[in-house]
Amino acid sequence: MMIREAVDSEDPDRLYTVTGGRSRADEPDLDLVTLIVSETDPVPGMQSEHVRILRTCRYPTAVVELASELNLPVSVVKILVSDLLGSGHVSARHPSSPRASAQLPDAAFLKKVLVGLHNL
Amino acid sequence: MDSTISEAHGRADPAGRTPLRSTATDGLKIVVVGGFGVGKTTMVRSVSEIRPLNTEETMTQAGVGVDHNTAVTDKTTTTVAFDFGRISLNEEMILYLFGAPGQERFWFLWDRLFAGTLGAVVLVDTRRIEDSWYAIDRLEHHGTPFIVARNNFPGSEEHSLGELREALTLSRDVPLVDCDARVRESSKRVLITLVDHLYALSTARETVS
Numbered sequence A: 001m002m003i004r005e006a007v008d009s010e011d012p013d014r015l016y017t018v019t020g021g022r023s024r025a026d027e028p029d030l031d032l033v034t035l036i037v038s039e040t041d042p043v044p045g046m047q048s049e050h051v052r053i054l055r056t057c058r059y060p061t062a063v064v065e066l067a068s069e070l071n072l073p074v075s076v077v078k079i080l081v082s083d084l085l086g087s088g089h090v091s092a093r094h095p096s097s098p099r100a101s102a103q104l105p106d107a108a109f110l111k112k113v114l115v116g117l118h119n120l
Numbered sequence B: 001m002d003s004t005i006s007e008a009h010g011r012a013d014p015a016g017r018t019p020l021r022s023t024a025t026d027g028l029k030i031v032v033v034g035g036f037g038v039g040k041t042t043m044v045r046s047v048s049e050i051r052p053l054n055t056e057e058t059m060t061q062a063g064v065g066v067d068h069n070t071a072v073t074d075k076t077t078t079t080v081a082f083d084f085g086r087i088s089l090n091e092e093m094i095l096y097l098f099g100a101p102g103q104e105r106f107w108f109l110w111d112r113l114f115a116g117t118l119g120a121v122v123l124v125d126t127r128r129i130e131d132s133w134y135a136i137d138r139l140e141h142h143g144t145p146f147i148v149a150r151n152n153f154p155g156s157e158e159h160s161l162g163e164l165r166e167a168l169t170l171s172r173d174v175p176l177v178d179c180d181a182r183v184r185e186s187s188k189r190v191l192i193t194l195v196d197h198l199y200a201l202s203t204a205r206e207t208v209s
C-alpha cells in the first residue's frame, strides 16, 4: 500500500502534538474507506481528537470522512484510529475489495454494485 | 465544524453529518480523475447523497533525484487535496466517489490512497485534452481499469467521440462516453458504464481461469 522508498514526516508541529510524535511505523492497515465504529463512550481525560472520533463513530464512519471531519491529513487520522483500535474503543470494518490493483472483484459482487447504482 | 459549536446546538452528530446506517460494512472506491476545472467536483456532487467533503494527504519523499553533496534539501513534501462523496448502494455496501486532480504530484500518492479502487473515470474537457493523456498513462501503469467520459462543455460536440478516441490514442477496449456532470442521470450513467466494463472484465477473467 505504501510507496516503499517514501519516508513520512508530515507538518511537524501539528502531527507531533496530535500523535505524540509517532509516525508511519504505527500506522495500521487502514483503508480510506475502512468503516470505524465506536465500541464505548469517550472517557474523561481522553485526548480531544480521540473524543471526537468516538462521538462521530457512533455511526459507522469511513477513515476519509473522519479526516475531513477532524480537518487532519488522512495518515494522521489513521494513527489516531489505531490508538483507539488498540485500546478497544473502536472496531474496524475493512473493505472486501481486493487491494492489489491488478485484481478485480468477482462478478457477483459487481452485480450488486450495478443493482445499487440502477436504484439511485 | 467546531465540535463545541455543534454541542452547543445539542446535536448528537457533529456538524450535522448524515450518518451511515449501522448495517454498513463494506466501503468501495471509485475515482474521478481529470485536469483542473474539468468537472470532477460537479460529478461527485450530482450523484452523492452527501455534500462533497474535502480532505488532504501529505507525504514527504526522501531521496528523489538527490544530489548527495547537499545534505539539506533531500526531501520533497507532497500534499494533495481531494474531495469525495458517498452513495449507499444497499444495506451493507457504501460507494465512495473521489474527485482527484490528475497532475503529476498526485500520482505519488495513488497507491497509498487508492489501492483497492474498483476503477476510475477519466473526465475530459476537449478544450484541454493534454490534461487527460497523463492520467490515462498513469492509470494504465497502475493497472487500474478505467473508462473515459467527455464532459460536455460548450463546443465539445464539434468533434465526434471517434475523433476524441484517436486524439487520446485510446484502445478500442476502453469505453468512451459523453456526459453532463451537472446532471445526476448523466453522471449515474457514467458510473454504470464503468461498472459494466468492470463486470465484463471480471467475467472474462473468470472464464479464462
Ligand SMILES: Nc1nc2c(ncn2[C@@H]2O[C@H](COP(=O)(O)OP(=O)(O)OP(=O)(O)O)[C@@H](O)[C@H]2O)c(=O)[nH]1
Binding pocket: B034, B035, B036, B037, B038, B039, B040, B041, B042, B043, B099, B101, B151, B152, B153, B154, B179, B180, B181, B182
Ligand atoms: N457547461 C458545463 N459546465 C460544467 C459541466 N460540468 C461542470 N461544469 C462547470 O465547470 C466548472 C468547474 O467544475 P468543477 O466541478 O469545479 O471542476 P473540478 O474538476 O472539480 O475543478 P478543480 O477541482 O478546481 O480542478 C464549474 O463552474 C461547473 O459548473 C458540464 O458538464 N457542462
Ligand SMILES: [Mg+2]
Binding pocket: B040, B041, B042, B083, B099
Ligand atoms: Mg474540484
